[in-house]
Amino acid sequence: MRDDVILEAVDVVKHFGDGGNWLSPKPPVQAVDGVSLEVRRGETFAIVGESGCGKSTLARLLMRLLEPTEGSVLFDGDEVSHAKGEVLKTLRRQMQFIFQDPFSSLNPRMSVGKLVGEPLEVHAPEMSTEDRRAKVAELLRKVGLRPEHAGRYPHEFSGGQRQRIGIARALASGPKLIIGDEPVSALDVSVQAQVINLLGDLSRDLGLTLVIIAHDLGVIRHMSDRVAVMYLGRIVEIGTAEEVFATPLHPYTQALLSAIPSIDGASRDKKSGVLGEMPSPSDPPPGCRFHTRCLHAQARCKSESPKLQGADHQVACHFWKEIATQPAPAIPSRRSDAAEARFALYRAATTGGTVIHHDETATKRI
């Protein structure tokens, strides 16, 4: 294992259900089916896919919130997939989780100070009450809240602020790695931007490794260094965000990217969509799991399951070389020059610039 790899999954498989009995057979749900990946120290690694592709299960396997059916997970070189007791406790300190829904992931009966201080009680029991209070105040400041918020309760905060509390709680034990399962998807656009900026600042300032699970490709492009695209329990493409977004190789990635509605004027290419819907993970199609929805599928795809191939930019498709990928055309901005000036003014004004009104009286229009 290379030194710069902090978290590694080797052929991880997770099946739910035992298959029922002979009277009522229930095929197991193959949520994750043979996933290998490496997360490098200090990078932001994203896992993207549609609902039901197994990305949340994978996140929970990486976190050791679930035990894999087969395969192993290595954190800092140590096998942790079946960790228990003291080993698990140490692991928890180094790996933390941010949840999607800031409304249900905070105990409504605990004050913010108690919520953020709780991981400290567990992981640093020797800390004095005084020190703990100071540490909580510092954590709250770090995530953009005020120390006096410690006395309040979760219901007094908005969604974005609650997500900040969740982040402060995750930071409390001083982790090396944070996994966020859709950390911003429950937030409104304007608040989402604040939390994205915060996560970016924290990972840079604290040298944190982030693993982000998301379905919003815009958010992923913005935040991540490397991306893994999942479909029905398997990784179909993995590479740097730059490569995957500029030259997607797998037809599924291509379809995902072309399905994003864009505000930049490039209209969605209606022909390159995918057919129908994702099959059930309890009865996945044989061969390449994407072949039932793929516009390029051939006989071989139905029988033979493709392996990930390539060096840094890997793809699991038999015919990726044949499937022509045209680099996305440069999108001409459709904003007018006046609008660009306005955007620049807005950015300057919201990042600490001083706004000067030309003429306080002449500008009044009513």
Add this chain to the structure above:
Amino acid sequence: MAIAAPTAGQELASEDALFVMSDLTLRFKGQKNDVVQGVNLRVRRGEVLCVVGESGCGKSVTSMAIMGLLPPNSAQISSGKMRISSDEWDLVTDRLPAELRGNKIAMIFQEPMTSLNPAFRIGNQIAEVVQRHQGGTRAASLDRAEEMLQRVGIANPGQRLREYPHQLSGGMRQRVMIAMALANEPQILIADEPTTALDVTIQAQILDLIADLRDETGMGTIMITHDLGVVAEIADTVAVMYGGQVVEQGPVEEVFRNPQHPYTIGLMSAMPRLDKPGERLAIVPGTVPTISNMPDGCRFRTRCAFATSYCSKRPSLSDIAPDHSVACHYAPLEAHVRVSA
């Protein structure tokens, strides 16, 4: 509080408008502020109007008011006139007739699972809507239901008719909701976040379906959404709402090319873009105030970097270009302010 007269008033007379809502103002009992204030909307035949805004901006309340679904005991409408083709209602005094809903105006919701009755077969649920408004036999209504399922792209409609909602996927359920909404050929379709619960590939399919049906039937569509990408995809015109007020309104091309209101600009800059990764996102500082804490005048002023004391006077929605109107004292911004570092 003085409310500026709606300048969009002259548009109300325009003949080609299929749907017009003028000066809708309402509040909930016991609150001191309006949740929707002086909202004017207009939809022409075959046009998609997107109402865009964040949670708490009043977009859903507006759509409920259009449907006449607000509880009359708690929602107090203080002004508002609504016209659909030649019929007009004064929302202060009239209650919208029940025959209107599902017939002239139909609505689809965000979560198709909770809008379908889990205990009845798909076919019966669609047939019920048809029979309620058109009469006729059960058999004829079921035929109509099958025809509608076919039309929204559901394979095997004859078999699907006999299935229950839990047997369908999210995308299929939304198709069923659309089939049900369109069964009586409404003139206006209201879609409240119809694709928010769906994956991007399915969202693309549903948006295409709505656009196709719009082209076929010429219905007017009011789509409520928070996603500017969806707006760019499907809208002809857009109304940006903040705190119960429409702050900017116009043809979608024009609004995206030349956004004027600081809130519109803020929303657009806060969206992560595929072509500019890693660049720090501009933000809209703070959060939306609760309705009882809404400032008077321009409601965005507490979060606006350009606000002055003058903004406590409500700016009227006035034209900055043909059909493109904005409610800001300082529009266009670059002519009124500069920013020093």
